[in-house]
Amino acid sequence: xxxxxxxxxxxxxxxxxxxxxxxxxxSQKAQAQSLTLCWAAWDPANALVEMSKDFxxxxxxxxxxxxxxxxxxADRMLNxxxxxxxxxxxxxxxxxxxGGSAENGHYVKLNSFFDKEGISMDDFLPATVYxxxxxxxxxxxxxxLPAMGDAxxxxxxxxxxxxxxxxxxxxSKYGRDLEPxxxxxxxxxxGEFFQGxxxxxxxxxxxxxxxxxxxxxxxxxxxxxxxxWGFQYQNPNKPYDMEGFVNSPDAVAxxxxxxxxxxxxxxxxxxxxxxEEGLDAFKxxxxxxxMNWFAFFPGLHKDPVxxxxxxxxxVNPGQKVEASTLGGQGISVVSYSxxxxxxxxxxxxxxxxKVQKKWWSLGGYSCHxxxxxxxxxxxxxxxxxxxxxxxxxxxxxxxxxxxxxxxLAMQKRVHDFVVADQGxxxxxxxxxxxDWTETFEDEGKL
Amino acid sequence: MSRPSILQKIATSVAVATPAPVARKVRGLSDRxxxxxxxxPTILLLLVINIFPLIWTIQLSxxxxxxxRAARGEKFxxxxxxxRVLGDADIWITLQTTAHFLxxxxxxxxxxxxxxxxxxxxxxxxxxxxTTLILLPMMxxxxxxxxxxxxxxxxxxxxxxxxxxxxxxxDPSSFQMLGDVNLAPWSIxxxxxxxxxxxxxxxxxxxxxxxxxxxxxAAEVDRASKWRQFWxxxxxxxxxxxxxxxxxxxxxxxxxxxxxxxxxxxxPGSVTELAxxxxxxxxxxxxxxxxxxxxxxxxxxxxxxxxxxxxxALNAVKQR
Numbered sequence: 001x002x003x004x005x006x007x008x009x010x011x012x013x014x015x016x017x018x019x020x021x022x023x024x025x026x027s028q029k030a031q032a033q034s035l036t037l038c039w040a041a042w043d044p045a046n047a048l049v050e051m052s053k054d055f056x057x058x059x060x061x062x063x064x065x066x067x068x069x070x071x072x073x074a075d076r077m078l079n080x081x082x083x084x085x086x087x088x089x090x091x092x093x094x095x096x097x098x099g100g101s102a103e104n105g106h107y108v109k110l111n112s113f114f115d116k117e118g119i120s121m122d123d124f125l126p127a128t129v130y131x132x133x134x135x136x137x138x139x140x141x142x143x144x145l146p147a148m149g150d151a152x153x154x155x156x157x158x159x160x161x162x163x164x165x166x167x168x169x170x171x172s173k174y175g176r177d178l179e180p181x182x183x184x185x186x187x188x189x190x191g192e193f194f195q196g197x198x199x200x201x202x203x204x205x206x207x208x209x210x211x212x213x214x215x216x217x218x219x220x221x222x223x224x225x226x227x228x229w230g231f232q233y234q235n236p237n238k239p240y241d242m243e244g245f246v247n248s249p250d251a252v253a254x255x256x257x258x259x260x261x262x263x264x265x266x267x268x269x270x271x272x273x274x275x276e277e278g279l280d281a282f283k284x285x286x287x288x289x290x291m292n293w294f295a296f297f298p299g300l301h302k303d304p305v306x307x308x309x310x311x312x313x314x315v316n317p318g319q320k321v322e323a324s325t326l327g328g329q330g331i332s333v334v335s336y337s338x339x340x341x342x343x344x345x346x347x348x349x350x351x352x353x354k355v356q357k358k359w360w361s362l363g364g365y366s367c368h369x370x371x372x373x374x375x376x377x378x379x380x381x382x383x384x385x386x387x388x389x390x391x392x393x394x395x396x397x398x399x400x401x402x403x404x405x406x407x408l409a410m411q412k413r414v415h416d417f418v419v420a421d422q423g424x425x426x427x428x429x430x431x432x433x434x435d436w437t438e439t440f441e442d443e444g445k446l
Numbered sequence: 447m448s449r450p451s452i453l454q455k456i457a458t459s460v461a462v463a464t465p466a467p468v469a470r471k472v473r474g475l476s477d478r479x480x481x482x483x484x485x486x487p488t489i490l491l492l493l494v495i496n497i498f499p500l501i502w503t504i505q506l507s508x509x510x511x512x513x514x515r516a517a518r519g520e521k522f523x524x525x526x527x528x529x530r531v532l533g534d535a536d537i538w539i540t541l542q543t544t545a546h547f548l549x550x551x552x553x554x555x556x557x558x559x560x561x562x563x564x565x566x567x568x569x570x571x572x573x574x575x576x577t578t579l580i581l582l583p584m585m586x587x588x589x590x591x592x593x594x595x596x597x598x599x600x601x602x603x604x605x606x607x608x609x610x611x612x613x614x615x616x617d618p619s620s621f622q623m624l625g626d627v628n629l630a631p632w633s634i635x636x637x638x639x640x641x642x643x644x645x646x647x648x649x650x651x652x653x654x655x656x657x658x659x660x661x662x663x664a665a666e667v668d669r670a671s672k673w674r675q676f677w678x679x680x681x682x683x684x685x686x687x688x689x690x691x692x693x694x695x696x697x698x699x700x701x702x703x704x705x706x707x708x709x710x711x712x713x714p715g716s717v718t719e720l721a722x723x724x725x726x727x728x729x730x731x732x733x734x735x736x737x738x739x740x741x742x743x744x745x746x747x748x749x750x751x752x753x754x755x756x757x758x759a760l761n762a763v764k765q766r
Binding site: 415 | 513514517600601602619622624625627711712713716717727730731732
């Protein structure tokens with residue numbers, strides 16, 4: 001009797017297991033036909049979700065997305081990569097990660113895949129290929145496909161700039177028309193002109209610039225000024241030789257200027273602000289000008305309150321040279337993914353000119369020449385021409401494997417000087433060289 | 447005949463349910479063996495969760511290991527990390543910032559906490575309500591407190607600035623608590639004091655209520671003044687409680703992280719960058735694992751040493 005009971009239980013268990021296996025089979029198959037793409041949570045990501053529906057329709061592969069807000073994006077994603085996580089099959093990673101991700105084996109090298117599928121890097125803007133795809137820099141070793149071109153630009157309140165009373169007051173004070181600035185000096189004049197002014201019964205301020213301390217904000221902002229003064233990270237003829245370049249007189253002048261701009265022309269309490277805080281200040285009508293990434297401009301242009309004809313755009317002003325801070329990312333296949341083939345299929349789909357055209361039309365910034373070099377491109381959006389101009393002179397931060405260490409050192413030195421009034425610009429840059437030298441020594445590069 | 451208690455019932459059920467071979471084995475165990483049987487899981491947990499990471503951290507502190515570059519391996523570099531930490535001017539500034547925060551929060555919380563406890567110890571109408579109300583801040587999450595105080599400190603819309611402006615006549619947006627180099631260290635002291643004074647108050651209140659009334663009555667008979675009663679009875683008898691509360695709060699504030707990160711994120715510049723924030727940046731943002739391990743060990747030894755001295759002082763006070 002007892003044995004019979006046990007047999008009956010075993011039969012039931014076996015039946016249940018079989019049933020589970022049968023019912024689980026389709027779901028496993030479905031799971032195998034899905035990919036997870038990781039990126040930052042911002043406007044272009046929404047466009048990508050929309051566009052990826054075409055990929056699903058074409059391939060049958062479901063797309064899942066993991067979007068992380070910018071302030072936590074690097075931490076979250078680099079932890080994921082460093083731990084060999086399988087969360088992301090595809091990753092749209094920041095340009096500075098490429099060195100570390102290539103050397104640490106986080107990304108799949110794409111050369112043979114590109115050769116096999118006939119994807120040519122010559123079809124993409126050279127600056128974007130250099131910045132988003134190659135490691136070592138400039139070598140024909142590709143770890144990503146340029147996915148989202150971006151640079152730091154400016155947006156301004158065209159409706160305020162066009163008010164006759166303000167224009168006339170500005171002209172009498174500065175001897176020129178109130179127009180988007182061509183240099184940082186002109187921009188500071190405009191910032192001072194608007195700072196603390198009452199417009200439509202509301203107190204407004206000059207400019208929203210990047211001052212954020214925790215991740216990369218103030219570095220991305222300050223380098224906008226540094227590059228315009230001709231800043232260089234190292235001796236072009238002697239890698240990692242930074243003395244006289246990082247702390248050159250022009251670099252010191254640029255950093256001092258950025259501090260002056262912060263002091264004269266930003267809203268009160270603007271001590272730790274990055275993209276989102278800038279957008280908040282601009283959209284709430286607090287500032288006349290805002291520094292931010294081109295990636296946000298399509299959304300701003302569509303904004304019902306401050307968008308449309310009320311705003312205009314301009315490229316990062318020059319001072320001694322024309323230059324902009326590079327943003328943007330490439331799309332990579334994560335080497336820990338178990339669905340690398342499907343992930344590569346997505347990259348192949350994404351690289352096609354037709355998809356790239358749609359990408360731009362939905363608010364993404366294509367890096368494909370067929371889009372950017374189209375004669376009509378400059379007229380497709382009010383910021384399109386400026387984007388092209390910006391991409392022509394972009395410069396990026398170190399893309400070394402130790403980039404996080406290098407970046408955080410600059411965050412500290414620049415924030416200490418600009419926001420916290422500690423020391424001089426010369427001291428800040430001298431200390432920065434000491435920090436970077438120590439890092440490169442640890443890396444065995446010095 | 448008394449009815450068996452619930453515990454007795456449970457013990458009986460367990461005894462009955464225990465299979466005979468197991469019961470025979472347990473009966474054969476000595477008291478010492480049974481003690482070890484109960485203590486071993488805890489010791490194992492301690493070893494795995496506390497001791498092993500500590501030993502590993504000590505080992506890593508002598509290497510150039512970077513957790514984000516594990517494939518690169520690690521190299522023994524002797525005391526180089528310790529030399530770097532102790533010779534790093536920024537680390538000393540961080541420790542000064544931590545000391546400023548620690549000393550001022552403790553001082554203010556002890557004064558205010560003891561004062562509030564002394565007031566609440568008086569029996570007055572509604573004192574239970576006020577006790578509960580005062581305790582509310584310490585029941586909140588530090589992340590929540592940090593976030594809403596950031597709004598309170600906001601120069602354009604913050605209530606704090608408006609209140610100060612109301613009393614001083616200054617423009618509310620003419621000063622910024624979190625963005626000003628001189629005010630930011632005080633702004634984090636204010637918030638921590640607001641949040642944790644109730645904790646000190648609660649422990650002091652327990653101390654005050656533990657003083658028997660007859661001691662005060664005897665002092666009254668001896669015609670001791672209220673001032674004398676306060677210094678000769680109240681303070682000495684509350685002191686052990688107060689010292690214990692200070693010990694707990696000081697350890698907590700030495701490793702303060704969440705509240706300050708939400709408020710200032712260590713800024714402006716690095717003027718509110720406490721040791722724990724610096725350590726987190728070195729370990730998990732710059733990924734200098736060996737260096738940060740050395741810094742962590744130095745902090746650990748410091749806290750451990752100071753806490754030991756303090757506990758000895760506390761025991762001396764208790765035995766007086």
